[in-house]
Amino acid sequence: MNNIPPGSAIGVDLGGTKIHAAVVGPDGTVISEHRLPTDVGGGPMKVVGDIVRAVRDELDADLSVIDAVGVGLAGQIDPETGVVRSSPNLKWTDFPFGERLQQALGVPVVVENDVTTAAWGEWRHGAGRGIDDLLVLYVGTGVGGGIVSDGRLLAGDRGMAGEVGHMTIVAGGRQCNCPNRGCLEAYVGGWAIAERAVEAVVANPEAGRGLLDMARGAELTARLVAEAADAGDDLALELMYDTGQYLGAGLTGLIHIFNPARVILGGGVIEGSPGLVLAAESVVRANAIPAYTDGLEVRRSELGGNAGVIGSASMALERVVSGSNQL
């Protein structure tokens, strides 16, 4: 068994297809980790059991020296009770997940939205270390984020603050997956880039030939558009250029609203097209009120796929130590 330093905690990144569990040291280092598929069809108690087995048998950790277990998952969570109100990926509704997992493990459990825990990870141990006014924006299939203002992660009235993907950037614009039109996500989210690509190809099949050739009969995806742009395809370049403009337009608004010292961009779309970081930053620097960009830094996330486990472990430990965990 590993020699686990005091102040370590366990973080679990619970997705719709896989579970990533890790022992995380007080400095944010991943000490041991394990990945397993998520058995969504088995129901919530099967997932609880799988997490317990992974933690007990695979993480090589003496649970008696672990003070907290944090879990991040996509969905609406009540962080104070650990109840998962709704998680479309996991197909759970009003499941007292935190309580069940805590009973099974005998260690305090903290449950939070996965974007929130990842943002916390970047803040505490990644590209946002030491920054009191920080905006973390994840651009993946969906778009979400975390906002640290004056040294505190914003929670909002019901713990749902930070849905920056659903800020309107084109009033009356593209229909989002949410009821609103013109959300940031409806332009720069992975699904939206794919939709915009399909529309562009339909509108101009000649220009879309390169993209269609690369797709080889499969669906157009944001990843494919990014690859085609890297390969010099004109239509794909235009789509990615527009994506940078939209992302910059959204960021300009967020910077005026929060006056952050640093912005961190991460998520699958950014990993697939790292040039978007510079593209969005130039839009912001050209368009924002100068006082807001004087001391502003825009960076790429540092923790990548480990942000979830690192953030949920770190957040859980702080909440348990500070006594703000209510379970």
Added chain:
Amino acid sequence: MNNIPPGSAIGVDLGGTKIHAAVVGPDGTVISEHRLPTDVGGGPMKVVGDIVRAVRDELDADLSVIDAVGVGLAGQIDPETGVVRSSPNLKWTDFPFGERLQQALGVPVVVENDVTTAAWGEWRHGAGRGIDDLLVLYVGTGVGGGIVSDGRLLAGDRGMAGEVGHMTIVAGGRQCNCPNRGCLEAYVGGWAIAERAVEAVVANPEAGRGLLDMARGAELTARLVAEAADAGDDLALELMYDTGQYLGAGLTGLIHIFNPARVILGGGVIEGSPGLVLAAESVVRANAIPAYTDGLEVRRSELGGNAGVIGSASMALERVVSGSNQL
């Protein structure tokens, strides 16, 4: 001389045309007040002198029982030092206003942006009393606001958070007074409503006849558009309808970002067209993710023209008492 209850403070709303000074009781009541014109041409020390005279001679207040003086003014302020970095209305740049006024009065002085102090007033003594997650949006000639999250007014890295008027709601849209395009202010600010009215009249002079008749050769203003809409003019009604849609689009984004329990709308445009509150609220309720509107209230501001003096007095007192005033 009035019998001033303990815990009273003086608030000053310092505008480009007039100064409003008041003694404000601990419950937010205006105990005595005085208004005088702002002598912008006389320079900053003339304004300091005028405020000192108003406070000493007109407010009927024994300064020895006053613990704090707060001043709200339009511009970029450094609240920690009381330096006014730039105020276009007053034509000041890098003036150590807080220090000068404090020296002259012999009472601790706190200086803040006027929208911030007004939002504070609504939070402490107006339509936002007791609410820990509150969004106050002022729609006047410009658009600004204050955001209370988890019981704290957001300041941002350099004290400039809350510029919600400059969130992008139409990427690549109307040019704002700031370098950005498509800001909320560029659609719903008083100056923007007037601009949109002029464009609509130019585009369709026939439809614009009613507005032009009402203007009687004078400039089209937001107030005139509101009055024409009240009188049933079709073009004015359409302009105000669109204003409600834009305001609602911006609010929908802000609600997803902050998850507030209450939104307060105030400012000249709202006072002139109170129907905008309900119009914007219906857009939000139709378009936002339902979990964000379940417990949400949208209200009109309560303090009106007194928000500035009440808010600056109350904020100054809290800062001085808590020791966070640095002057």
